[in-house]
Amino acid sequence: MALIVAVAYGQKAPTDVRASDVPNDDAGKGLDIEWAYEALPGEPSAKGFHVLRASVDEGQFVVITSEPLLAGETTYRDTTAAPRPRKGTALREKATTYLYQVRAVYDGDGGPTVDSEASNAATARGNLYHVRKTWMLLSVVAFAGVIVHLTRRARAGHVPKIRRIAGLEAVDEAIGRATEMGRPILYVAGIGSVSQVATIASINIYSHVAKRSGQYGTRLTTPCHDPILMQVMRSVSEQAYLDIGRPDAYDADDVFFVTQSQFAFAAAVDGIMVREKPAAIFLQGVFYAESLILAETGNSVGAIQIAGTDKDAQLPFFIAACDYTLIGEELFAASAYLSGEGQLLSTIRAQDIGKAALMACLVVGAILQMAGIDWIARFFEAVQ
Numbered sequence: 001m002a003l004i005v006a007v008a009y010g011q012k013a014p015t016d017v018r019a020s021d022v023p024n025d026d027a028g029k030g031l032d033i034e035w036a037y038e039a040l041p042g043e044p045s046a047k048g049f050h051v052l053r054a055s056v057d058e059g060q061f062v063v064i065t066s067e068p069l070l071a072g073e074t075t076y077r078d079t080t081a082a083p084r085p086r087k088g089t090a091l092r093e094k095a096t097t098y099l100y101q102v103r104a105v106y107d108g109d110g111g112p113t114v115d116s117e118a119s120n121a122a123t124a125r126g127n128l129y130h131v132r133k134t135w136m137l138l139s140v141v142a143f144a145g146v147i148v149h150l151t152r153r154a155r156a157g158h159v160p161k162i163r164r165i166a167g168l169e170a171v172d173e174a175i176g177r178a179t180e181m182g183r184p185i186l187y188v189a190g191i192g193s194v195s196q197v198a199t200i201a202s203i204n205i206y207s208h209v210a211k212r213s214g215q216y217g218t219r220l221t222t223p224c225h226d227p228i229l230m231q232v233m234r235s236v237s238e239q240a241y242l243d244i245g246r247p248d249a250y251d252a253d254d255v256f257f258v259t260q261s262q263f264a265f266a267a268a269v270d271g272i273m274v275r276e277k278p279a280a281i282f283l284q285g286v287f288y289a290e291s292l293i294l295a296e297t298g299n300s301v302g303a304i305q306i307a308g309t310d311k312d313a314q315l316p317f318f319i320a321a322c323d324y325t326l327i328g329e330e331l332f333a334a335s336a337y338l339s340g341e342g343q344l345l346s347t348i349r350a351q352d353i354g355k356a357a358l359m360a361c362l363v364v365g366a367i368l369q370m371a372g373i374d375w376i377a378r379f380f381e382a383v384q
Contacts, residue, residue: 011046011112012039013104014037014049017033017101018033018034018035019098019120020032020034020122022077024132025125025126030077030079030081030124031078033119035075036074037074046106047106047107048104049068049069050069052101052102052103053098055097055099056099057097061115064078078098078100081098081124097121097123098121098123099119099121100118100119104116147347151346159342160342160346162348163352165326167324167330168326168330168334171209171212171306173304174279174304175209175212178213178279179216183276183277184218184279185219185221186273186278186280186282186298186303187206187209188281188284189202189203189233189284189285190309191262191288192285194226196286197332198311199229199285201285201331201332201335204338210240211240214241214244214246215244219254222237222255224257225260225265227260233255237250262288262289262290263290265290269294279302279303279304280306284306284307284309287311292317295317298322305321306322306323306325307324308325308330309331310331365377
């Protein structure tokens with residue numbers, strides 16, 4: 001009846017409403033709705049459209065567009081549809097099937113409207129394989145192949161050569177400097193918890209520092225922000241001294257808990273720097289606003305400082321105030337780099353090859369883009 005009245009006033013409803021699953025939809029929550037609309041001859045045209053949705057089980061249509069679509073648009077993608085449960089999972093409930101209507105809005109939102117007939121029933125389905133990401137799959141396979149190849153060569157005795165990481169090469173230099181000057185080494189593992197990746201990387205570096213300081217007979221002071229981290233660092237230090245055959249040189253009091261308060265910890269560590277004047281300071285792990293306070297104090301006492309963190313906002317402070325700074329993945333590659341083991345170094349070498357290949361793609365793509373050839377840009381858009 002409403003449709004008949006609307007036509008009588010020259011208001012035509014959208015027609016041929018169709019719903020279909022979105023192809024290559026990872027999440028499986030997309031449905032595409034299409035419709036046709038043509039105003040009656042000599043009559044006003046719709047100012048916009050609203051899309052309505054109803055599940056087959058409930059049957060009540062609800063508007064799912066917050067604002068009316070612009071006049072002339074005849075497609076809409078619903079990204080909030082409930083996906084169909086995958087086979088073999090614990091979710092065995094029935095898939096949600098939807099019906100759609102398109103409402104033509106005349107004289108602006110809130111004015112006269114007229115609804116279309118219901119669309120066909122449609123169900124959103126997730127895709128097991130995204131065909132547009134085939135090149136990404138091939139890239140991952142190629143990268144894995146490089147890792148396997150380099151690892152096999154490392155097992156055969158061919159240790160790969162990797163790029164120089166100045167901050168890690170300077171570790172032994174810093175420890176040797178402290179030994180020659182007869183002053184202690186200060187190691188700060190940040191204020192993160194022991195479960196954070198940067199803290200775990202710091203623990204690996206600490207193991208190497210503890211071994212070298214034990215071999216040279218140099219005191220290694222380790223204030224800790226977290227009591228659990230303190231126990232871990234004590235265990236690592238004790239094991240390091242056992243590995244070099246000097247368990248008598250281990251002193252548990254050199255690894256101690258300070259406080260979990262951020263700036264109280266920074267003040268306490270600064271006090272240690274000023275009083276003991278360490279010749280080498282390692283700032284490795286998770287750091288926040290206290291990074292500059294620690295680095296500046298260490299610089300003022302004349303210590304050689306090697307810093308590293310995964311917090312991008314703190315890297316400029318370390319770069320400005322420290323002698324060496326581990327940037328990005330250099331912190332996480334430290335254990336492999338310092339160990340010198342071929343199988344571990346193979347993974348770093350593979351990462352460098354992958355980065356070089358990506359940089360080459362960017363350079364070639366930029367050159368081709370300037371020449372009006374955009375297939376590389378379109379390729380990277382396709383694999384997102």
